[in-house]
Structure formats: C-alpha cells, structure tokens
Amino acid sequence: MDQVIRDFVSKGIAAHRIHSLDERYAINHLLGLLEIDVYDVQKIHSIPLPNLLDSLDRMVGYAVEKHLITDVPEEIEIMEAQIMELITPLPSEVNKRFWMHYEEAPMRATDEFYRLSQDNDYIKTRKIARNKHFSFDSKYGKLEITINLSKPEKTRQQMEAARQSESGNYPICALCMENEGYRGRADAAARSNHRIVRLPLFGENWGFQYSPYSYYNEHCIILSEEHVPMHVNEGTIANLLEIVTIFPHYFIGSNAGLPIVGGSILSHEHYQGGRHSFPMEAAKVLRTLTLGGFPEVEAEILYWPLSVIRLRSNNRNEVAAAACAIMEEWQQYSDPQVEILAESSGGLHNAVTLIARRVKEAYELDVVLRNNRTTESFPDGIFHPHPDVQHIKKENIGLIEVLGLAILPPRLETELSEVADYLLGKTAVVASYHREWAEVLKQQGPFEAESIMEMIHEAVGEKFLRVIEDAGVYKQTPEGQAAFDRFLSTFEK
Template sequence: MNINNAIKSLVDYAVRERLIETEDRIYAVNRLLEILHLDHYTEGTDSIPYSSVEDILEKFRQWAVETNFVPNDSNEVLDLFDTKLMSVFVSKPSDFRKKYFELWKESPEKATEYYYLFAKKSNYIREQRVAKDIKWVYETPYGLIDMTINLSKPEKDPRAIALASKGLNTESEKYPKCLLCKENEGYAGRLDHPARQNHRIIPITLADESWYMQYSPYVYYNEHCIVFKGNHEPMKISGKTIERLLEFVSAYPHYMIGSNADLPIVGGSILTHDHFQGGRYEFAMSKAKEYDKIPIPAYGVELSKLYWPMSVIRLKGKDVKNLVKVSELILSIWKNYEDHQVGIISKSGDTEHNTITPITRFRNNLFEVDLILRNNRTDEQHPFGIFHSQEEYHHIKRENIGLIECLGLAVLPARLRDEMNLLKQFMFKKDLEGIYSNEILNKHGHFARRILDENQFSSEEEIEAKLYDEIGYVFMKVLENCGVYKKDNDGEKAFQRFIEVIHENLSK
C-alpha cells in the first residue's frame, strides 16, 4: 500500500476536524514521517475517502504489519502504534485546558460537549469499537433496565502478554501507578499499559482538594466521565465523598455522578485510587418509584425508599450542606448496623462489611442523593458473597456489581456473544447432551434445559431473542441478590426497621 496516501488522509482529517490548522500541515506530515522512520514524502493528488479516523488508522496498522514495523498484529501492539500517530494532532494540556475553561465560562454544557467530541476526534474514544457492544433493553417490575455485552475492551493477546512480561515493572516501580493516575496524560504506554498520548484531563477542585476529570475510553453510556483524585489514594466512602459528589453536580448540573463502594466484592474494579463515575445519562434507577416518603424539616430534606432490586434510600433537598449532614449520619449508622434476622452483620473482627454506593444528581431544582446499602460478607454457603450474584447465575455474571450496574446498566462479559451464538445452534437441534458435554457451553446446561422445557421454537432467531431476554432476567435476579433487604415481607419490615433508626437519630 502507498503510505503517502494514508499520511495525506490523516492530515486532511485533522485539518477538517480542527485538530490542527491548515498552516500546521507540513509540520504534521514531518512529525508522522519521524514516527514512521521515513525520510521523504510525496503528496498525491487523489482524495481517498475514509468514513472515520479509525478507517484511516487501519491503513497505517496494515502497513505497520506488512513492513514488520511492529513485532506482531496484536491489538496491544497496534494500539500503541496508532495512538503515537494521533499524538501529532493533540494540543498541549495547557492549550487544551485554556479552550475548555473559556467554554466553561459560557456554560458547563458547552465545555463538556467540546471535551467529549475532542476525545472521539482524537481517537481516545474508539467509536467503532464501542459500536460493537451489543445493547438491548429488558422490562422488569422495577422498570426498563439497560443491557450490554461489552465488546469494546479487547481481550489480552497472549503474544502481547509474553512481550510485556519481559520488562514488567515491580509494583513499587510502576509508572503510572494505575490507569487513573494523572501521570497517564501523554504517556506513551507499554504492552501492559495503554498508550495515552491523545489523553487530556481537566483539573477541578472538590472539597478543597485537587481532582481531575476525564472521559472513559470504553464509554458505557453517553459522556461517561471519570473524576479521580490527584493523589493515588485508595477508595474511602465518607461524608467527604458526598460533599465532593454534590460539589461536582453543583458545577456540572447536567451530569449525574456516583462512587463505587469502597470494599471488595461490592466495590468496583479499581479500589486503589479514589474515583467517581458520571455522565449525561438517565439510568433506570433514577426513574424508580419513590415510596414511604418522610420529611425531615430540621434539615429541609425529604427521605424516601426506592422500588428497586437493590436497597436504596433517596434524599432530596436544596441545601447541599444539610444533605451532606444527613448522608453522613445515615452512613455512620449503617457502618455499625446489624439485623441478624436478615443476615446483616457489620463486622467480622476488625473487618468491615457495611458500606454504601452513593449517587448524586440535580433534578427539578433539587439535589438528590441516592444511598445504595451494601454488605460484602461471605459464609460457607456463599463464598463469593451473601449479597452478591449467586452461583446459579455465574454462567452469565459472576463479577462485582459496581456503581454502573447498581444503577441498572448491565455490563456483561464479551464471552457471552459467542457462547449464546453457539448455544442457540445446539438448542435448535434440542441437543442438550451436546451442550452438557461441551467444555464452553456446559455451564449453560441447566439454563438451556429450562428454556427448552418452557418454550417451543421454530427458528434459531427465536431462540436467540429468548436467550437475550433470559439474560435480562438473570441480571435482574443478580441485582436482587445484591439487595441487602429483599423485596418480600420480611425484607420490607427489616428495611423499615433501619429507616426508623435513621429517623430517630435525625429527630434528636
């Protein structure tokens, strides 16, 4: 292939999308030549149409493999390569932030729209990969929930793992310390750490502390942002957490934001660096029915429960400080609260079990704080967690249920696409024996048997539709598993006992 045509196309793209100006063309070409180890360039006259920056970069990736410019064609290797190419067109952090804050003075919406579009134009968000995610909606008694099978996060290639292991740093030497650290901005990456030359972060102050905002490269929903602490410090839920979250939505009222819990099993995937997740999206939980509303006049706050598979307390009010006070009080009570009738034990020796997953938003001229009650205790019958996805559902989902999924957006493993595609073929032939004897599918055996016993199918398409519907049902049941107070008579009575303890303390 003619690499000159690819160079021209990428520079044309950058000018067209205003990543660079027309007078930057020659400079950009020369920077690309430097990266490609080429010493000359002849610009063609033909315009080569490409539908996206990823299509253009694919030409570079093909060239790199064909010419042995890269050691192999694994995603890890090629992502490091094409991100380095895009670094040519990305402005310095100081220039980027200057533009961002100029727009923020006009409105926070304009600033975040500019930032989000930049993340896509610079290929930090790889839109074609994100578009591969399988998405559907499942109707539950609690409302519609969003279902996704995440295909945008490529699985590790064994060749890249082998190469990376040769120069792997020890934990104490690791730089950046994690994927969230501010030191990722502009980092070239390595085989065990993604390249971030096209990554820009925005400094913000929350509760008089240095924090930063960025977008997730694997956007699970619209404008999926991550807000992370400037220092690499572990997750810790406290009244300060609520204060930070409410300060954020005060500055960005068009965004919701929340935090994963701070304990294993019920927490997110990165507990070593304090961070939040937000964005411009209305999650299913935000639309859940409120019931048993209790006014708290002394604080100007209304408290209610949510009809949701997990156990959620919602607070509403206009005064941020009072919302923080009430939230902090609820958290302090919950941290030490026990109800043995429903299996809630707050500590095992010095090990804490009770925590919360908090979410905040600004809606209808009121601030809202949702507190999802979590408990991470295990026992012999439930080694993965008493209030966690139970073993009968592990064939679909066994990973932690974090913030995003608590809110009603399932993020399911990529393996399910191929497994369901293969499963429907066996099910159409009613070959249960083949399913049980298949190393990949045997975990779905009871699942498939029940569906075949209860339904008649005339095509593989009908089976596929039913399988995805049943996956939605499983995810709903997983959320119910994670609820500390079950949606039955005993659960509701126990939830009300906790509410009465809160009310009693707030009335003092």
C-alpha cells in the first residue's frame, strides 16, 4: 500500500492538485484514512505514474480487505470521497480561483471548475461512461436516447438502511448547500469532495455546481441557498436571463413548479444548464408571431412534440416582459375543447418549462406550455406519458426530456436484451409490461441477430417520441394547432 499512496500523492503533485509543500501532509492523511501506522519514506513513485482513479480503487480495495469499511456502495463512496478530498481545495479557494479565472473569461472559469469536478471524482466519469446512447430520426428532427446506467437503482436492503438512518434532517435534501463537504451516510450521498461556487443573483445567494451523474456535457445545477420549493414566476425568468448573461456559453432552464410536469426534485428551488445543443434547439419554425406590446421581440412557434413559444431579442428586458405576459396568461387560461383547465377542485394545472440561451448577442427564451391535469382515464396525467408507453418511460417529463433527450431507467438494458432474445426465439420469457409491445414487434420478423438491437433501439425511439407527444398540450394536428392559435390570439397584434 506504500507504493499506491506514494503514486497517488506524486500524481496529485504532477497534476497540480496537491502542492509539493503538502506532500508529507497528504501521505499522512491517507495513512490515517487507511489506518496504517508506518510508511517507507524511501519509496519512489512508479514510472509511468498510474492515474488517480486507479490508485483510488486500490486504496478502497485495501479498506474493504482490511474490514475498515464493508463492501456496500454507500461506505465505498464515503471512503472514495474522503480520499479525493485530498486533491480538492477548500470551498473558499475554489471560489477565489473561479472568479479569478472568470475575470479572464467566463469559459475559462467553468472549464477549470469542471475539470476539478472530474479530476476529484465528484463527477463520476467512469460510471457515466457506462450509459448507453443512441439516436432516433423523427419527423421533428433527431432525438437523443440515453439508458442511464451511471446512477444505480437502490436495492431493497439499501432503501431499508436509509429508512433506519438517524438523519436528523441534515442535509435537508440532496441539493442543499449543507451537502458541501458532508461525509455522507446511508440516506445522504458522500460529498467530502463536493464544492459549490457562490453565485449572487439580484441580492440573493445561489450556488453553481455540476451534476455528479451528468446527462450531457457540463451538466450544471444552479440552486438557491434557501431550501424553498420550486416555483416559476417573474423572478425565475429574470434569474435565467441573468445566468446566461454571466455564462453566455451555457443554456439554463427551469422545470415547471407543479407535480407531474415538474422535475424529480420539487422541494428545492434550482435550475439546470450546461454546454450542449439539444434537439429542440434545432427544431423547425412552424410560424412566426408579432406580439402586441413587444415590438423588439421575435416570436416563433416551433414544430416540436411539445407546445413551444420561442422569444428572441437583443433587449433582455423585452424578452423577460414578453415571457411574463405569456406565462401569466397561460396560468389562468382554459380551453375545455382540448382538455385544458387552469384550475379544478382548487388545484392549479397550468405551468411553464423555461429554457434560456444566448445566440450571439441575442437572448433566446423558450416558453413550453404544460398542464398537469388528471382524469379517471388518465390518472397519471392527461399530458403525461400514457399507459401504453410507460413500459419505456413513466417518470415526470422534465426539461431535459422536453429538450429532446430521453433519460431512460437502467432496467431497460437487461429488459431490451430479453426482448431481443424473445424476438429471435431464444426465450419465451419477457417482462409482462413489455409483452404487448414485443408481440407487435414480432410481426416485423424474421430478425437477424446482428441487427436486432438496432431495430429495438429504433422502436424505443418511436416510444420516446410518443412520450413527449403525450406531454404536449397542443398536438401537431389541425385541431391542436387551431386551439394553440386561440391561445396565441391573446398576444398577437
């Protein structure tokens, strides 16, 4: 283990993650974590040096072998984060460096912070690499499909351990700033190596961080310092436009603030962004609008499964005002002919998903109309994936799916292989919720083993297209677009 420790520290120094003056401290820190009392000071590093993550694996393996930790994911991740904290500066230093680099260029600041978050294993690069990716050519353009294998689903034993954990509501949720540097436990992720850049927005304190299980390039999260529920209002629009002013190379978006049409975390105010061009960004323009009262704003209706109004102007305040007008009108708008009710039984139903970006000097803001109403026929939501596609995707359709990127559950990796075997006649067993779909696919046979997965991926793409079409309040049909026009007539000159 002396060699592994020597190599880890030497690599940290070579990568400028450990200062040479901190060499002995770093060695002793690792000896303490691994409960080793003696060390060969004559040990020299290997040539070539192994990478930090390989050395990390060997140290964690030693900890398991010596029964310092048990071989369960939570304890392994706690040990990993504590080791990688050694190459992670204190939050104050991370913030100081970030804003120093920002003075040179915003992209320099985010590049350096992103690289740190990868190097210190906060962003789980090796696990993310396991994700399966493919695309689907739809009538709306190319959709992106990901089977998310990077974040494993918890076992029953893990969920029971989390339930019994003495949490004391600290940190309150996975997004709270109290996670920064937190050791972790059964029901709270290991965050010793987690750092947050403080980001002031209109007098409020916010934090900028990256997602540990990135779904796309430089997947970042901007979160409120206060643990307050998601809500979308005039301040949200102002914040999004301010953030793309600060980081013009990133898009930034906010989920809707209502259940069903919101994201997976509604309890903590946050936005998501990054450096990625999504399918919706390249969507065709169906028609243009002239908005009364906003002469400097270009408005477009997109040819997209969901109902999108795209606003664009060099005048940021005009974009914000136009978006607010649309949002406020939509929140109280009803059209029973197409199942849209703003309110029923005291509950509000209309919401918006917002996505902001810069296009050269212009501000572009996509306002996506959403509705979370349920009925006896559609208890999960009228504008939610319908039962016949839920075997592929049944979770909330948040802003990432709205943009045309499917995040599908890990169970599908095994289940799609089972469907392939079923179609090839290798097995008669297939998950019950896939049975009807598999029978439909079987009618397209016979199949070749070499091309079967390509065909199944195409079929999954068709299902995802249906998923986001179900989420659209105004369908791409004559009836749907006529109803959309009725709403838009409120704003047109």
